[in-house]
Amino acid sequence: MTMNLPSIQRRYAISTGVFITATVVLVVVVLSPSSIVVIGSERSATLELASPQFWETLSIAAVSCVFGSSGMYLFLNTPDDSNADHASTDTDQPNPRERDSLEKDNIIETRRQEWKETAQKLSDREEAIYRAVLDADGVLPQSEIVERTDCSKATVSRALDNLEAKNLVERKRRGVGNIVLLQ
Structure with missing residues (x-):
């Protein structure tokens, strides 16, 4: 009310x-x-x-x-x-946490819709890594990417460097590892 x-x-x-x-x-x-x-x-x-x-x-x-x-x-x-x-306002506005969640959902949905176009610009390894992050709803620890893609740590790191240069993902330091986020 x-x-x-x-x-x-x-x-x-x-x-x-x-x-x-x-x-x-x-x-x-x-x-x-x-x-x-x-x-x-x-x-x-x-x-x-x-x-x-x-x-x-x-x-x-x-x-x-x-x-x-x-x-x-x-x-x-x-x-x-x-x-x-x-x-x-007559409509209920979401609180900041709900608004952030909605924005994240919108970004993920937009990335899924753009997937075919994005995949054409990527190498096979970059595509597999980007797809793994996308399937994890846009947030995935770098160590899990290594497990999900069966790529070495070095290969994943180099591919993430390339994806970051293309502004597709972002790595953030968390403890001793990194979290990979969709951009």
């Missing part, structure tokens, strides 16, 4: 207005002095409020509750740019 941006902004604006109003009322009520009458004799004094302060106390409690609840709403529901961007 996604909410549209104006609805979120409207709720936030209303809560901000309530928070500011409650703050002002609370400050005014607390800072306005109550009338106090001191009644006493020579040795003792008692303080009594001149008039019943029930309504003042009740108003302070009510305004404090409104102040606290609107403040918590603002604190817990502060809109940020990522939520605003997401809320402004």
Whole structure:
């Protein structure tokens, strides 16, 4: 369930207005002095409020509750740019990890469609190595390429150099070996 941006902004604006109003009322009520009458004799004094302060106390409690609840709403529901961007679209956007996965799938699918054209430009060994990486969904450790193609380590390394020069694959260092990625 996604909410549209104006609805979120409207709720936030209303809560901000309530928070500011409650703050002002609370400050005014607390800072306005109550009338106090001191009644006493020579040795003792008692303080009594001149008039019943029930309504003042009740108003302070009510305004404090409104102040606290609107403040918590603002604190817990502060809109940020990522939520605003997401809320402004009617369709659900994938998160960054899903987006990367979709891009990877698109690259692999594109490479599979271009396979015949690409294979014509490659030697037999380069073609076998490229096909092994393509069959592994675009990511394969270099050591596994050696196992899958029955080529020597040196042959695979030279073929990968050529494939990298043609911008078809990329090697990345991982630990003591390399990972081969489709470009």
